[in-house]
Amino acid sequence: MTNRIFLSLLACLYSIVLLAQIPKAPDRKEGEGPISQLIIRGVTLINGNGAPPIGPVDIVIEKNRIVRVASAGSPGMPASPNRVQLKEGGKEINCEGMYALPGFVDMHGHIGGRAQGTPAEYVYKLWMAHGITTIRDPSAGNGLDWTLEEKKRSAENKITAPRILAYTSFGMGAKQPITTAAQAEEWVRENARKGADGIKFFGAAPEIMDAAIRENKKLGLRSCCHHAQMSVARWNVLSSARAGLTSMEHWYGLPEALFTDRTVQHYPADYNYNNEQHRFEEAGKLWKQAAPPHSDHWNKVMNELLALDFTLDPTFNIYDANRDLHKARRAEWHEEYTLPSLWKFYEPSRESHGSYWFNWGTEQEIAWKENYRLWMTFVNEYKNRGGRVTTGSDNGFIYQTYGFGYIRELELLREAGFHPLEVIRAATLNGAQALGMDKEIGTVEAGKLADLVIIDANPLENLQYLYGTGAVYLTDKNEITRKGGVKYTIKDGIVYDAKKLLADVKQMVDAEKKKTGWKLMQPGMH
Numbered sequence: 001m002t003n004r005i006f007l008s009l010l011a012c013l014y015s016i017v018l019l020a021q022i023p024k025a026p027d028r029k030e031g032e033g034p035i036s037q038l039i040i041r042g043v044t045l046i047n048g049n050g051a052p053p054i055g056p057v058d059i060v061i062e063k064n065r066i067v068r069v070a071s072a073g074s075p076g077m078p079a080s081p082n083r084v085q086l087k088e089g090g091k092e093i094n095c096e097g098m099y100a101l102p103g104f105v106d107m108h109g110h111i112g113g114r115a116q117g118t119p120a121e122y123v124y125k126l127w128m129a130h131g132i133t134t135i136r137d138p139s140a141g142n143g144l145d146w147t148l149e150e151k152k153r154s155a156e157n158k159i160t161a162p163r164i165l166a167y168t169s170f171g172m173g174a175k176q177p178i179t180t181a182a183q184a185e186e187w188v189r190e191n192a193r194k195g196a197d198g199i200k201f202f203g204a205a206p207e208i209m210d211a212a213i214r215e216n217k218k219l220g221l222r223s224c225c226h227h228a229q230m231s232v233a234r235w236n237v238l239s240s241a242r243a244g245l246t247s248m249e250h251w252y253g254l255p256e257a258l259f260t261d262r263t264v265q266h267y268p269a270d271y272n273y274n275n276e277q278h279r280f281e282e283a284g285k286l287w288k289q290a291a292p293p294h295s296d297h298w299n300k301v302m303n304e305l306l307a308l309d310f311t312l313d314p315t316f317n318i319y320d321a322n323r324d325l326h327k328a329r330r331a332e333w334h335e336e337y338t339l340p341s342l343w344k345f346y347e348p349s350r351e352s353h354g355s356y357w358f359n360w361g362t363e364q365e366i367a368w369k370e371n372y373r374l375w376m377t378f379v380n381e382y383k384n385r386g387g388r389v390t391t392g393s394d395n396g397f398i399y400q401t402y403g404f405g406y407i408r409e410l411e412l413l414r415e416a417g418f419h420p421l422e423v424i425r426a427a428t429l430n431g432a433q434a435l436g437m438d439k440e441i442g443t444v445e446a447g448k449l450a451d452l453v454i455i456d457a458n459p460l461e462n463l464q465y466l467y468g469t470g471a472v473y474l475t476d477k478n479e480i481t482r483k484g485g486v487k488y489t490i491k492d493g494i495v496y497d498a499k500k501l502l503a504d505v506k507q508m509v510d511a512e513k514k515k516t517g518w519k520l521m522q523p524g525m526h
């Protein structure tokens with residue numbers, strides 16, 4: 001999101017960013033490790049490479065590295081006698097009956113800002129409680145220095161947080177508007193010098209986009225783009241991919257590349273981009289204006305994107321409310337885990353970004369359901385033809401709360417047609433590849449960093465088990481229970497009790513409720 005920033009004059013960006021900073025995370029009190037040897041015993045491994053589950057295995061970790069994944073016998077049989085031995089000073093965790101997955105990558109993880117009123121600790125703990133061990137912050141909305149400082153503290157495990165990659169919003173910190181290719185290149189070089197991991201674009205004039213993307217790539221950095229409507233008529237996803245962009249965010253710019261009987265979206269005469277009901281309602285009719293699935297032009301665009309090794313980061317979940325507002329608003333976790341200030345930000349407003357519920361009902365929702373159908377068809381086929389699709393949440397907007405919205409993203413990939421194992425691969429290895437980090441993370445393999453998710457239920461059977469609140473499960477004795485919720489999140493060999501992290505979040509929410517006397521109410525019901 002963060003379209004407001006895009007709309008501001010580049011020269012003003014720096015001060016806006018400074019104003020929007022949120023409190024940094026406190027020093028780490030949570031987690032155990034890393035230790036000389038840690039053995040995850042008897043677990044079933046669901047790896048991120050498309051392989052089927054295998055178990056029981058013992059995953060051996062030394063300090064922050066996986067050193068071995070060893071067979072621990074046959075399913076349902078007594079433990080094999082020649083299992084990996086525990087060394088002195090080591091520790092083992094019995095994970096029989098549990099499942100281990102690589103740590104999740106959130107490719108679109110805004111750390112939050114003043115508008116949401118969410119301290120970094122709140123956001124990080126929600127992410128870690130949902131198994132997210134790496135995030136790409138697309139914009140570095142709290143400022144590049146702020147984000148790089150948090151990145152460093154996270155890398156040193158001084159805070160409880162995922163690994164952080166900072167993709168600076170293009171033009172951030174520029175002293176004057178960038179109007180030439182030479183200025184764009186200079187900004188790109190300066191961004192790299194400052195230590196950013198990449199750039200987040202929102203679109204600009206073609207010669208600026210072309211110069212900036214190419215220069216950034218030449219320097220070995222990566223990039224992503226939300227092709228906002230203000231620039232998309234001249235520069236769409238295909239233009240970006242040809243210049244060497246790494247990933248497209250959301251979906252804007254893709255229907256435009258697929259137009260055959262028009263060159264701009266069918267905007268009504270009274271459309272105003274700054275009126276978000278206009279913006280999002282009309283966007284819901286956009287895919288219908290593009291070439292139909294499997295038509296010649298549709299195939300041609302897809303095949304060119306595939307040939308360019310382009311990554312799609314759809315962030316399906318962030319528009320989920322558009323097709324079922326009640327469901328998103330009433331999600332069961334809001335009560336206990338959505339901070340009052342965040343809830344306030346979600347409420348209908350002509351000013352908050354992503355709160356365009358002026359008059360949102362049946363017509364808008366039905367249009368968006370059709371929009372999703374066409375969009376999902378493209379994304380699923382892209383995956384089937386070998387294309388890379390990743391998982392990004394864009395949470396902290398539109399009733400999607402950090403962590404929970406990420407799991408919803410997994411469900412929506414499943415809905416698009418992904419096999420659950422393809423969903424897990426999108427969430428792990430594909431993200432690692434798109435970040436250029438697949439030598440270090442993305443699968444559970446000897447030599448890689450020890451980033452893992454451990455859960456007491458099989459997520460392939462029901463991805464909802466991964467929600468912090470788990471999934472409803474009725475026992476044989478007719479008792480209503482909950483199944484799942486991540487049990488341990490391991491990052492860099494440090495074991496975090498995921499449920500404890502979630503309890504910390506609830507405590508933060510409770511404290512805020514007490515302080516403000518706030519009670520969750522549905523809009524307009526007071």
Ligand SMILES: [Zn+2]
Pocket residue numbers: 001002108110138394
């Ligand atoms: Zn965003």
